[in-house]
Amino acid sequence: MPRRVTLKKVAAHASVSYQTVSKVINHKAHVSDETQQRIWDAVRELGYTPSYTARSLRSQRSKTIGYSWEPSPPDQTNPILDEFLQSMFRAAESCGYYLLCFPYHAEIPKQLDTYRELIDTGRVDAFVLSIINYNDPCVNYLLERNFPFVAFGRLDDPYMFPNIDVDGGLGLRIAVEHLLSLGHRRIAALAWPLNSRVGNSRMEGYFAALRAAGIEVLSDWIQRGEGSYDVGFQSTLQLLAMSETTRPTAIVAMNDLMAIGAMAAIRQKGFRPGKDVAVTGFDDTPTARYLSPPLTSLRQPVSEIGQNLMERLISYLETGVYPDPIGELVAPQLVIRASTTGNDTG
Amino acid sequence: MPRRVTLKKVAAHASVSYQTVSKVINHKAHVSDETQQRIWDAVRELGYTPSYTARSLRSQRSKTIGYSWEPSPPDQTNPILDEFLQSMFRAAESCGYYLLCFPYHAEIPKQLDTYRELIDTGRVDAFVLSIINYNDPCVNYLLERNFPFVAFGRLDDPYMFPNIDVDGGLGLRIAVEHLLSLGHRRIAALAWPLNSRVGNSRMEGYFAALRAAGIEVLSDWIQRGEGSYDVGFQSTLQLLAMSETTRPTAIVAMNDLMAIGAMAAIRQKGFRPGKDVAVTGFDDTPTARYLSPPLTSLRQPVSEIGQNLMERLISYLETGVYPDPIGELVAPQLVIRASTTGNDTG
DNA sequence: ACAGTTAAGGCGAACGTTCGCGCGAACGTT
DNA sequence: AACGTTCGCGCGAACGTTCGCCTTAACTGT
Numbered sequence: 001m002p003r004r005v006t007l008k009k010v011a012a013h014a015s016v017s018y019q020t021v022s023k024v025i026n027h028k029a030h031v032s033d034e035t036q037q038r039i040w041d042a043v044r045e046l047g048y049t050p051s052y053t054a055r056s057l058r059s060q061r062s063k064t065i066g067y068s069w070e071p072s073p074p075d076q077t078n079p080i081l082d083e084f085l086q087s088m089f090r091a092a093e094s095c096g097y098y099l100l101c102f103p104y105h106a107e108i109p110k111q112l113d114t115y116r117e118l119i120d121t122g123r124v125d126a127f128v129l130s131i132i133n134y135n136d137p138c139v140n141y142l143l144e145r146n147f148p149f150v151a152f153g154r155l156d157d158p159y160m161f162p163n164i165d166v167d168g169g170l171g172l173r174i175a176v177e178h179l180l181s182l183g184h185r186r187i188a189a190l191a192w193p194l195n196s197r198v199g200n201s202r203m204e205g206y207f208a209a210l211r212a213a214g215i216e217v218l219s220d221w222i223q224r225g226e227g228s229y230d231v232g233f234q235s236t237l238q239l240l241a242m243s244e245t246t247r248p249t250a251i252v253a254m255n256d257l258m259a260i261g262a263m264a265a266i267r268q269k270g271f272r273p274g275k276d277v278a279v280t281g282f283d284d285t286p287t288a289r290y291l292s293p294p295l296t297s298l299r300q301p302v303s304e305i306g307q308n309l310m311e312r313l314i315s316y317l318e319t320g321v322y323p324d325p326i327g328e329l330v331a332p333q334l335v336i337r338a339s340t341t342g343n344d345t346g
Numbered sequence: 347m348p349r350r351v352t353l354k355k356v357a358a359h360a361s362v363s364y365q366t367v368s369k370v371i372n373h374k375a376h377v378s379d380e381t382q383q384r385i386w387d388a389v390r391e392l393g394y395t396p397s398y399t400a401r402s403l404r405s406q407r408s409k410t411i412g413y414s415w416e417p418s419p420p421d422q423t424n425p426i427l428d429e430f431l432q433s434m435f436r437a438a439e440s441c442g443y444y445l446l447c448f449p450y451h452a453e454i455p456k457q458l459d460t461y462r463e464l465i466d467t468g469r470v471d472a473f474v475l476s477i478i479n480y481n482d483p484c485v486n487y488l489l490e491r492n493f494p495f496v497a498f499g500r501l502d503d504p505y506m507f508p509n510i511d512v513d514g515g516l517g518l519r520i521a522v523e524h525l526l527s528l529g530h531r532r533i534a535a536l537a538w539p540l541n542s543r544v545g546n547s548r549m550e551g552y553f554a555a556l557r558a559a560g561i562e563v564l565s566d567w568i569q570r571g572e573g574s575y576d577v578g579f580q581s582t583l584q585l586l587a588m589s590e591t592t593r594p595t596a597i598v599a600m601n602d603l604m605a606i607g608a609m610a611a612i613r614q615k616g617f618r619p620g621k622d623v624a625v626t627g628f629d630d631t632p633t634a635r636y637l638s639p640p641l642t643s644l645r646q647p648v649s650e651i652g653q654n655l656m657e658r659l660i661s662y663l664e665t666g667v668y669p670d671p672i673g674e675l676v677a678p679q680l681v682i683r684a685s686t687t688g689n690d691t692g
Numbered sequence: 693a694c695a696g697t698t699a700a701g702g703c704g705a706a707c708g709t710t711c712g713c714g715c716g717a718a719c720g721t722t
Numbered sequence: 723a724a725c726g727t728t729c730g731c732g733c734g735a736a737c738g739t740t741c742g743c744c745t746t747a748a749c750t751g752t
Contacts, residue, residue, distance in 0.1 A: 006738055017702050022740060030699060049466035053408065054738030057399040057707050064446070071432045077423050077632045086417045089449035093460070098469070100410070101447050103435035114439070120395035122708095123444070229636050260636050267638070286423045287633050290575050290606050292613070352708060363732050368710060376729060400708030403737050468738095 005048040014042040025050065056122075065092060065313065066100050066124040068114070070132065075228065076257055079285040080302045084152070087306030088128065095314045100124055108137050119147055126313055131155065131163070134197045150313040152305060153198065158327040162312055164305050168198060168282070169205030171298040171332035172252060175280045176209035178296075178334060179250045182341070184278060188221040188239050188248035190232055190258040199254055202282070206252060221248055225258075232261025240269045240277075249277060250340070256281035256288050259295055263339065275342040284335050293338035300332050351394040360388040371396065402468075411438060411659065412446050412470040414460070416478065421574065422603055425631040426648045430498070433652030434474065441660045446470055454483050465493055472659055477501065477509070480543045496659040498651060499544065504673040508658055510651050514544060514628075515551030517644040517678040518598060521626045522555035524642070524680060525596045528687070530624060534567040534585050534594035536578055536604040545600055548628070552598060567594055571604070578607025586615045586623075595623060596686070602627035602634050605641055609685065624686040628678075639684035646678050 011018035016035060023029040024039045031039075042048075056062045067088070072078040085099075092099055100123060105111040115138060118124045129138055131153030142149050143161065151163040179187050189206050192199025203222075210217050220242060225231030232253060239248055253259035259281035263273040271277050274293040281288060284299035312323040357364035362381060369375040370385045377385075388394075402408045413434070418424040431445075438445055446469060451457040461484060464470045475484055477499030488495050489507065497509040525533055535552050538545025549568075556563050566588060571577030578599060585594055599605035605627035609619040617623050620639040627634060630645035658669040 008738085018738090019703075019740080020701055022738095023701085026740080028740085029701080032700065035700080047466075049463065051403075051738050052467035052469045053399055053403045054707090055740080057397075057403050057709085057737090058739045058741085060707070062399065071428050074429075075632050075635070077425055078428050079423055081428055082417050082424050083420075085447065086449055089447060093449050098446050098448055098464075100444050101431065101435060102444055103432060103439050117395065118444075120393075121398035123398045257633075257636075260633070264636070264638065285633075286421050287603075287606070287631075289421070290603075290610070292610065292638075354708085364708090365710080365733075366731055368708095369731090372710080374710085375731080378730060381730080397708050400737090401710080403707090403739085404709045404711085406737070 005046045006051070007048075010039065010042045010046055010048050013046060014038045060122070061317075062123055062125050063097050064100050064124045065097055065126050065128060065310075066102060066115075066118050067128045068102050068104050068111075069130050070104050073228075077285075079256070079283045080300060083302045084306045087303040088310045091307040091310035092314070095311075095318075097310075097314055099128075112137060112141050115141060119145065125317055126150075128152070128309060128313065132198060133195060148313070148316060150309050150316075152309060154327060155197070162316070162323055162326050164309055164312075164328045164330060166300045166305070166332050167205075167329040168202035168332070169208070170329075171282065171334070172202045172205030173209040174205075174332075174334045175252050175282075175296075175298060176206055178336065179252070179278055179280070179340065180209070180213050182250075182278065184250040185215060186218075186221070186246065186248045187215075187250045187252060188223065190235055190251060190253040190262060191222055191224045192227055192254050193224055202254055218246060220246070227255050227258055229257050229261040229264075232258030233265045234261075236262040236265035237269065240265065240271070250279070251277065252280045254282050256283050256285040256295060256297055259297070259339070260291060263291070263293075263295070272342075274339045278340040278342075280334075280340060282332075288335075289337065291339070293342075296337045296340040297335055298332040299335050301330055305330060351392045352397070353394075356385065356388045356392055356394045359392060360384045406468070407663075408469055408471050409443050410446050410470045411443055411472050411474060411656075412448060412461075412464050413474045414448050414450050414457075415476050416450050419574075423631075425602070425629045426646060429648045430652045433649040434656045437653040437656035438660070441657075441664075443656075443660055445474075458483060458487050461487060465491065471663055472496075474498065474655060474659065478544060479541060494659070494662060496655050496662075498655060500673060501543070508662070508669055508672050510655055510658075510674045510676060512646045512651070512678050513551075513675040514548035514678070515554070516675075517628065517680070518548045518551030519555040520551075520678075520680045521598050521628075521642075521644060522552055524682065525598070525624055525626070525686065526555070526559050528596075528624065530596040531561060532564075532567070532592065532594045533561075533596045533598060534569065536581055536597060536599040536608060537568055537570045538573055538600050539570055548600055564592060566592070573601050573604055575603050575607040575610075578604030579611045580607075582608040582611035583615070586611065586617070596625070597623065598626045600628050602629050602631040602641060602643055605643070605685070606637060609637070609639075609641070618688075620685045621688040624688075626680075626686060630681050634681075635683065637685070639688075642683045642686040643681055644678040645681050647676055651676060 007018040007021050011021045020031060021039050024031055024036050089099055102114055126148035127142060129149055129151040131151045151161060154163045154165045176187055191203050207217060223235035225235060236251065251262050253262055259279050262279050266273040266277045273279055281295045281297035284297040288295040288297045316322055353364040353367050357367045366377060367385050370377055370382050435445055448460055472494040473488065475495055475497040477497045495507065497507060500509045500511045522533055537549050553563060569581035571581060582597065597608050599608055605625050608625050612619040612623045619625055627641050627643035630643040634641040634643045662668055
């Protein structure tokens with residue numbers, strides 16, 4: 001299937017030079033209405049579509065944005081991937097851009113080399129990054145090369161590059177305050193390892209809310225692990241083994257999967273999740289509402305984030321000015337269900 | 347960030363013509379070892395990377411493959427999306443290809459126009475399609491234009507285009523046979539609407555297995571709906587309201603979400619899922635193993651499929667011959683858990 | 693009637709490759 | 723010594739655009 005209709009064919013058909021056709025198509029120069037009409041007719045008649053490749057060779061821009069993400073482990077689903085991607089695709093398409101997605105390599109040099117190749121071959125104009133940990137090597141690489149990107153997530157210095165992040169700290173503060181309002185005083189946390197930026201930022205909200213309520217956090221209340229069901233399960237068994245006066249009556253988990261594990265452990269110990277021990281998750285996984293009891297969780301406005309990221313990135317690419325403010329924090333929304341209120345109807 | 351190093355720069359550095367550099371880089375022509383060495387040195391020294399855009403303008407191939415998929419509804423997660431994408435990315439990258447992902451539009455003309463644009467602008471060399479329903483308009487469009495593609499899924503005529511599909515019928519036969527071997531004789535099905543190709547193909551296995559066992563299927567055992575939790579829940583309530591002699595003792599669901607709904611309904615009716623009424627799902631969602639009881643489900647070999655699809659597509663693009671056989675069916679694997687065996691340990 | 697302005701559109705060049713032809717030198721053959 | 727072959731490499735062209743400069747003709751004002 002070789003490409004057929006080119007500028008020259010259209011030009012011949014409209015009896016003008018092909019450069020003039022180019023000008024008309026790009027609304028660039030003064031051309032008489034009559035000629036314009038003739039050219040547009042020819043375009044329609046021949047079904048002309050400009051060659052993307054030739055355009056980007058000439059203009060030195062690919063109108064393509066790269067995105068890569070860390071795949072979720074086999075026993076977990078990335079609950080926001082589909083929505084996040086689709087929202088970016090839509091925003092990009094409406095500006096004539098597309099997303100080039102490429103594999104994630106756990107080995108950092110290999111991953112950086114993929115970024116390098118996409119840049120050096122001119123395949124992409126910019127990247128979208130999902131930042132999960134401190135010292136993301138891709139961030140450093142792109143900053144060093146001064147190559148445009150926006151990030152979902154942020155590092156410590158909020159002014160280094162355009163980003164949007166969910167205010168996980170705020171989310172946990174909201175969750176903890178919700179539990180406090182239900183009368184809980186001993187609230188434990190199923191946290192992520194200390195090297196997780198996202199995890200730590202969320203935990204700050206936990207500490208802040210309890211501090212504000214004048215509650216001293218026992219170090220045993222903080223259990224850390226890599227966010228799996230098993231971690232949630234085992235950690236909760238430990239929590240429930242504490243003495244009656246220190247044993248938590250509520251548990252906030254950094255993701256839904258640990259919360260699910262926690263509820264299973266609660267049940268195994270003979271307690272009723274949602275009634276005897278309250279549990280909250282994070283992400284509002286689609287299945288959260290179908291658990292028994294349904295899980296109270298924090299929902300991220302994923303579509304809005306994807307669209308916003310894309311719009312800011314493209315606006316930067318087209319105008320050359322970085323968006324203001326450079327970083328943006330959006331609040332997650334607490335979806336309250338029976339795992340905290342205990343109104344179990346199922 | 348304008349591109350820097352071009353063939354000409356490398357050529358100047360190695361004191362040859364730039365066309366010779368091209369030949370050496372593409373391993374095309376006879377050039378003396380010494381000159382080759384000089385050229386490679388220059389390439390390395392200057393950090394030359396060929397321009398993707400110029401290459402594809404010249405060669406008329408974009409080394410890019412398009413993919414679009416129907417997003418899952420907000421209350422569901424696509425359990426295989428991440429794995430499927432990553433496996434395709436990897437396979438593509440290792441052949442120098444990348445995937446261009448673009449949004450799904452529910453309005454067919456708009457969606458077709460996106461395909462048309464990607465083809466006519468020369469942005470992609472081929473597509474991957476996920477076929478869900480009969481008479482997929484994209485399939486027809488691409489066949490009509492004679493534009494290359496491979497599909498995950500198939501239509502009625504298995505020889506129309508290269509595809510791989512999970513043998514859902516076989517999957518259901520395996521699931522039903524598993525239930526038969528546990529002694530069940532009255533097995534109901536939570537099916538999809540009649541216009542779902544995937545759903546019907548799965549149901550064929552259900553019918554075949556029961557027929558082979560000499561069991562007559564009561565029409566009331568077949569409940570249809572769009573695959574949501576609620577459909578699973580409500581349909582199961584109806585199934586359990588049947589008379590004691592016809593009421594099913596086992597239920598096969600076309601996806602995990604309906605199975606989850608079914609288990610909730612079973613519990614609400616005072617039965618124990620896995621012990622009194624067996625349930626199977628389809629997809630082996632990551633959460634399946636964490637349900638109580640853990641859900642027996644059919645797992646699709648997603649990574650293998652993604653990789654295989656990509657390899658066949660690229661091999662076609664490079665050699666021009668369609669792979670043989672043109673269609674391939676892979677078997678899903680039954681993952682047996684307590685929702686059928688009743689060995690509830692949680 | 694003549695210089696000055698403007699509108700309409702042609703023209704050459706460039707973006708960075710790949711491809712095929714062709715040319716000179718070295719080589720071996722008669 | 724004159725003549726094909728082969729090797730190593732240069733050269734022109736083309737892929738389909740966009741861009742800026744240049745030409746031409748018509749139109750202004752005095």
